[in-house]
Amino acid sequence: MxxxxxxxxxxxxxxxxxxxxxxxxxxxxxxxxxxxxxxxxxxxxxxxxxxxxxxxxxxxxxxxxxxxxxxxxxxxxxxxxxxxxxxxxxxxxxxxxxxxxxxxxxxxxxxxxxxxxxxEELIATDPAVRLQAPKRERTLPGVLRQGQLGRIFERLSEAAADGAPLPLRDRAMVELLYATGIRVGELAGLDIDDLDTDRRTLRVLGKGNKERTVPYGLPAATAVDDWLRRGRPKLAAGHSGPALFLGARGGRIDQRQARSVVKELLEGLGDTSATGPHALRHSAATHLLDGGADLRAVQEILGHSSLATTQIYTHVSVERLRASYRQAHPRA
Structure with missing residues (x-):
């Protein structure tokens, strides 16, 4: 099927x-x-x-x-x-x-x-077996440059400096989205127990209820720890449960809220066409491959069932390489 x-x-x-x-x-x-x-x-x-x-x-x-x-x-x-x-x-x-x-x-x-x-024997034959659809256009996903990401994280750190819970939460969410490449729905579904702070890994429940373990780096670990110590306790309520990230009223954050946070940050850059949390996922995958990560490893991190889905990021990397070549080589 x-x-x-x-x-x-x-x-x-x-x-x-x-x-x-x-x-x-x-x-x-x-x-x-x-x-x-x-x-x-x-x-x-x-x-x-x-x-x-x-x-x-x-x-x-x-x-x-x-x-x-x-x-x-x-x-x-x-x-x-x-x-x-x-x-x-x-x-x-x-x-x-x-x-x-x-x-x-x-x-x-x-x-x-x-x-x-x-x-289910509701039909005798399958009429869609020979149904054809036009091939989908595969556009290269928007990828943020390191400088753009640096500006985003600088803005988040400045906002979180006074210890207010929502800026602390937003910094931890964005750091984790970029560090792990997880989907925004997976982020919203995270519980505190999904974190292994000693190993700096995250247990993620992805599509089809498939579970995977994803590593994250020190900046994300620092931001998440700051949120758990100084931010989350100020929002937590009786109905918060084990949710890692909370909304302003203490309930589990929903995807819409997380998307809104990232959308505002990207619009604030003013020099990118990238939109939404998936831009962070695209950027994480592309930067991993640019840094020499194995394609299979990136597939596992992203939770793709097919390697073909992950391969689009190799196309992004090649385009970036070509752009650099055209800009730098005297006979490009």
Whole structure:
């Protein structure tokens, strides 16, 4: 069964996909067979596949868009879906201006659904076996330069100098994001016991509930220790539990809050197109490879299931090398 694209790409899917212009017209209630199978598919994604909330919502939004289109063609059950129906739906999405990345996500959604439906004997044959989507454009991720990172950490240290809890937390979060390359969702899910301060390693629960251990350096260790000693106790409350990072009201920090912190810092630089916490992940991976780290080691640190996903960072490193060559060599 195909695992589909990375959940990070699904999380960028328009949550209103089912109401997009490709499905223009007055919305109608879906046939009961479709709503029932969507509920079953949700349980499968959340349970057996252990997909994140973002990914589940993206899968279901795409599926609802397909079912809405199919219902307009007179189709009332998943068993009536045919390859032609799927192609016409994707064609409508393309005509509505959907990007190749969005069409690829929709295709992966349908393939995952029909494969599951076939296994559950909800359909007799899999109509998506020969469904093709345009190849996704692979753009090089934004990477921060060392000088830019230095300015970020300098700003964070200055803000945390007076010992206020939120600046201490923000410095520790950003240091840890860059030191380990973990995803922002993984950061938000960390507990205090996930830290091994003696070995300076972090136990991370990644996609599909896969656990990995990631090392971090002295600057991150110092920032996290400062947060635990001087910052966290000022925010901790009865409902804080074991969460490593807390919000202003004492609850576990959520991804939105962490994204907002990083977004503000990057915008403050004024000289980068990098956006969001993933820029720190991209930068960590690229800098590791630039420093001579083994590709397999970087794959393990990032928690990629496929080495092909990690290899995009080698492309970044090569581009940086070429840029340096063109700038420095007299006959470049």
């Amino acid at each position: 195909s695992n589909g694209p990375d959940a990070d790409s699904f999380s960028r899917t328009d949550s209103a996909a089912s109401m997009d212009s490709a499905d223009a017209g007055q919305p109608r209630p879906l046939p009961s067979a479709f709503t029932e199978v969507m509920a079953q598919f949700r349980r499968y994604l959340e349970g057996e596949r252990a997909r994140s909330g973002h990914t589940v919502r993206a899968y279901l939004a795409g599926l609802e868009s397909l079912f809405t289109f199919a219902a307009r063609e007179g189709i009332e059950t998943p068993a009536q879906l045919e390859l032609g129906t799927l192609r016409r739906w994707l064609g409508g999405q393309s005509e509505a201006g959907r990007s190749r990345a969005t069409l690829a996500r929709h295709t992966a959604t349908v393939r995952t659904f029909t494969s599951w439906a076939l296994r």
